[in-house]
Amino acid sequence: xxxxxxxxxxxxxxxxxxxxxxxxxxxxxxxxxxxxxxxxxxxxxxxxxxxxxxxxxxxxxxxxxxxxxxxxxxxxxxxxxxxxxxxxxxxxxxxxxxxxxxxxxxxxxxxxxxxxxxxxxxxxxxxxxxxxxxxxxxxxxxxxxxxxxxxxxxxxxxxxxxxxxxxxxxxxxxxxxxxxxxxxxxxxxxxxxxxxxxxxxxxxxxxxxxxxxxxxxxxxxxxxxxxxxxxxxxxxxxxxxxxxxxxxxxxxxxxxxxxxxxxxxxxxxxxxxxxxxxxxxxxxxxxxxxxxxxxxxxxxxxxxxx
Numbered sequence: 001x002x003x004x005x006x007x008x009x010x011x012x013x014x015x016x017x018x019x020x021x022x023x024x025x026x027x028x029x030x031x032x033x034x035x036x037x038x039x040x041x042x043x044x045x046x047x048x049x050x051x052x053x054x055x056x057x058x059x060x061x062x063x064x065x066x067x068x069x070x071x072x073x074x075x076x077x078x079x080x081x082x083x084x085x086x087x088x089x090x091x092x093x094x095x096x097x098x099x100x101x102x103x104x105x106x107x108x109x110x111x112x113x114x115x116x117x118x119x120x121x122x123x124x125x126x127x128x129x130x131x132x133x134x135x136x137x138x139x140x141x142x143x144x145x146x147x148x149x150x151x152x153x154x155x156x157x158x159x160x161x162x163x164x165x166x167x168x169x170x171x172x173x174x175x176x177x178x179x180x181x182x183x184x185x186x187x188x189x190x191x192x193x194x195x196x197x198x199x200x201x202x203x204x205x206x207x208x209x210x211x212x213x214x215x216x217x218x219x220x221x222x223x224x225x226x227x228x229x230x231x232x233x234x235x236x237x238x239x240x241x242x243x244x245x246x247x248x249x250x251x252x253x254x255x256x257x258x259x260x261x262x263x264x265x266x267x268x269x270x271x272x273x274x275x276x277x278x279x280x281x282x283x284x285x286x287x288x289x290x291x292x293x294x295x296x297x298x299x300x301x302x303x304x305x306x
Contacts (some may be wrong), residue, residue, distance in 0.1 A: 008118060009040035011059035012092070013052060013078060015070030016045045023094035025092035026110075027069050030092060033114035040064075045076070053081060062085035064104040065305065067117070071095015071277030072141055072278035074208075079127055080138030083302040088122055090305040091162060096155065097279060099206035100141045103219060104306040117305060124300035125219040128203050132275075132283060139277040142207050142214070143295050145199030145265060145285045146181060147228075147237075149206070149276035150174040167209040168241075175238050184288055187226055188260035195231040201263045201295045202227065205247075207278075215247035216257065222299035226258040264292035 012031060014023050014257035024045070031041045042064070044055055056078065059066050066082050067090045068075045082089045093101035102287055104125075107113055128139040151167075158166040183194045200207070202214035202225045214225040231236075232254050242250040250257050265285060267273045272284035275289060275293065286292055 007039060009033060009062065009064045010042070010090070010117065011055070011062075011064040012041065012043040012069050013055060013074075014045045015041060015061075017038075017096045017217060018070030023069050025105060026092060026094035028285040029110040030114050030117070032110060032123075034103040034117060036268060037114070037118055038151075039118065046070075046158075052077065054161045056081040056085060056087070062083040065117070066088050067092055069094050072097050072100050073280040075100055076138070076140045076278040076280065079140045079302050083127060083138060083298075088303045088305065089214065090117055091297070093096045095279075097118070097207070097209040099209065100204055100278070102210065102305070103204040103217075104208050106306060119306040123306050124304040125304050126203055126222060126306075127301035128201065128224070128277075129296045129298050130277060132281065132286070137277075137282075138298065141204040141278045141283065142200055142202040143275065143277045143293075144198060144207070145183070145267060145273050145275045146196065146291070147174050147178040148198045148200065148208065148280070149274035150178065152276045153274065153281065154281055155279070167211075171208065171241055172238060175234055175241070178234065178237070181267045181271045181273045181285075183228070183259075183265065184269040184286060184292065185226065185228060186264040186292070187258045188262055190260075191264075192288035194256070195227050196267075197231055197237060197279050198227075199229075199265055199267070200227040201225075201265070203297065208244075211244040213244060213249075214257070215250060216259070220300075222297055223259050223261060224263055224295065224297050226260070226263055228256040228258070229255040230256070259305045261297050263295045265295070266292040
């Protein structure tokens with residue numbers, strides 16, 4: 001593999017626990033190929049979210065491409081940091097879901113990954129800005145409130161299962177115990193109320209290890225896609241689950257798809273409604289009578305090699 005005319009330097013930030021411990025193994029052949037091509041490569045195993053701020057600062061100041069090695073949660077945590085510093089991001093998918101990498105069409109072969117890092121174009125992609133009570137953060141793929149956030153919590157405890165079974169198992173477990181909530185959803189100022197199982201605000205089409213939850217979504221169109229799955233029986237939801245993998249669920253009567261640039265969500269259930277973003281817990285949804293969670297698109301927020 002030859003080095004391109006304008007050589008790149010790379011700082012790999014690795015989440016060592018991603019993918020059940022698969023991330024450290026994923027980085028070795030790619031880093032070796034890059035070094036053989038003459039690139040400068042630094043590999044750091046993430047010491048925690050607070051320390052990553054300094055690591056990203058140093059990498060961007062050097063002019064390095066910051067490479068996220070892990071899953072969607074790792075990518076989201078780095079995307080906002082790199083965006084704020086006008087740096088360049090890249091992704092080496094090594095998590096359980098890898099849904100943003102799937103959306104970008106990234107390869108999974110080490111030689112193809114190294115070639116893309118060396119020669120790939122930098123593309124501006126959108127991010128989501130999520131504002132809850134007193135906190136604002138950027139998320140890459142999607143934010144969701146309801147049964148899918150509960151499923152994400154179950155996935156985190158399902159390490160005893162083979163990786164290919166963790167998401168289907170978690171989805172069925174979450175559906176088996178779900179209770180619908182009452183949601184207030186405002187998209188660009190137009191408000192609706194739903195009795196629903198979940199509300200998803202998507203930048204990327206995929207979540208949950210390949211579920212095509214928001215088929216129209218694009219990471220470059222400056223628009224958010226909102227998917228509301230209204231309350232149905234547990235059996236009906238379980239039967240419709242396979243349709244989510246190819247996006248066919250959007251034709252169901254209980255599914256509403258909206259789009260806009262600013263989304264406000266609040267909701268009340270028998271228990272506080274959990275919220276997640278790219279596989280990471282984001283607390284609970286504000287109740288109906290409180291100030292809502294606000295999700296806004298940030299167009300072209302970060303440059304990413306893809």
